Amino acid sequence: MDNRIDRFAEISKLSLEMKSNINDLFENGGMLRSKNVKAICSELSINIEELMLLLLPVAEYFSIAPISSFEVGSVVQGRTNNFDNFSNLYLGANFEYKNLSLNFSIHAEQAAVSNAWLNGEIGIESIATSAAPCGHCRQFLYELSGTNPLPVIMPDEGSKSIKKVDIQILLPSAFGPKQLGCEQLLMGKNLEGESFVLNSQIDDEFVLLVFEQAKISYAPYTKNYAACGIQLKNGSMFFGRYAENVAHNPSLSAFSSAVSRLAMSALVLSELPESKLANDFATNIKRVVFVENSTLSSQKKYAELLLSNLTNEVVLEYYQADVRNKK
Ligand SMILES: [Zn+2]
Structure with missing residues (x-):
């Protein structure tokens, strides 16, 4: 043990x-x-x-x-x-x-x-x-x-x-x-009556998994549905979803949601020295994929900033998706 x-x-x-x-x-x-x-x-x-x-x-x-x-x-x-x-x-x-x-x-x-x-x-x-x-x-x-x-x-x-x-x-x-005027709540059902589609034909399984997370993210005010996936060199994957907030600033970005999942992983902690410096685990990151429906709001630059702060070796892979009303 x-x-x-x-x-x-x-x-x-x-x-x-x-x-x-x-x-x-x-x-x-x-x-x-x-x-x-x-x-x-x-x-x-x-x-x-x-x-x-x-x-x-x-x-x-x-x-x-x-x-x-x-x-x-x-x-x-x-x-x-x-x-x-x-x-x-x-x-x-x-x-x-x-x-x-x-x-x-x-x-x-x-x-x-x-x-x-x-x-x-x-x-x-x-x-x-x-x-x-x-x-x-x-x-x-x-x-x-x-x-x-x-x-x-x-x-x-x-x-x-x-x-x-x-x-x-x-x-x-x-x-x-x-x-x-919002009837939804965080963790509740959303995107009712709407469908969420990727703008390009993608076969990459990791990107598709991130897309599935973006579909069930929470963005009732901006419709900026977003998710982020972090893959480590050993293959393990961590996902994050955007959790928007009515007061704007307490929103949890999709990138930070994924980083938080990564930080909760024993695998990361076991490689983390006692000093627990935030950047130490970033050397294990292989890919970071971001999927969002950018509206007047976008988390792309925010995610790029946070990622570049963690590591210079990985570039954010960015994919656009759209919300469409179902006929
Ligand atoms: Zn607090």
């Missing part, structure tokens, strides 16, 4: 079997499968929210924060009950691009939600964070809850108990999708 698991104080005390259940998430890009969730909760006699808190230091471990050194972890509970009423848990951590300004950063809550979404979840039950979610993240989370409840769980330092507050309380008088 991976010896990284013993670095977490609370987890190092657990039995070998429990450690091995938790260890599974390192092999699954920060996803703890429901059968492991059930086994751990039963063995430790804790509920899923307590397990989410237990996993926050593990989530923080995935953080790459070379600028601020402020490591944040987040754990979300997927909505799908896959195993005896237990659902999967998805971890996320913050990511900062070294040598760029802080406003390109990916926040832990965005990373965890994106992890769940990219793994096929169509909603989340709750989210735990190692620090109170910032305003940017409250706005990001509101995009997937709208007026529906979404519990945000935080460790309550003083009483060592769980502090659980609904997003509606954390973001009163919210500006949300409805204010712009």
Whole structure:
């Protein structure tokens, strides 16, 4: 078993079997499968929210924060009950691009939600964070809850108990999708009544996989549907989808969504030195493919900038797609 698991104080005390259940998430890009969730909760006699808190230091471990050194972890509970009423848990951590300004950063809550979404979840039950979610993240989370409840769980330092507050309380008088007449929510169904087609005939399997992700990206305000795929030299692939936000700036770009998935990969972390510098893993990148429907909004230059910041050896492969109304 991976010896990284013993670095977490609370987890190092657990039995070998429990450690091995938790260890599974390192092999699954920060996803703890429901059968492991059930086994751990039963063995430790804790509920899923307590397990989410237990996993926050593990989530923080995935953080790459070379600028601020402020490591944040987040754990979300997927909505799908896959195993005896237990659902999967998805971890996320913050990511900062070294040598760029802080406003390109990916926040832990965005990373965890994106992890769940990219793994096929169509909603989340709750989210735990190692620090109170910032305003940017409250706005990001509101995009997937709208007026529906979404519990945000935080460790309550003083009483060592769980502090659980609904997003509606954390973001009163919210500006949300409805204010712009949008009935959709992040992680929900989109592109209804429309079809999404590539502008050129493509046989490249990797490009077609990225295209499939772009189809199910979320861009209700700009229609700038977009996805990004990163392929490493060893062949492994990581995908990201655009998650737009009604308040614009908290949107998660398709490129950053893919980078966040890459950063959650054990394979990357095992090659990452303790310093965890953001650019170190980029030497493993072989291809980066970007597919979008560029409207008045395009993420091409943004993706090129972020990629050139990570590596000079790879050029962004860019493909245009179109949204067409079905007859
Ligand atoms: Zn945040």
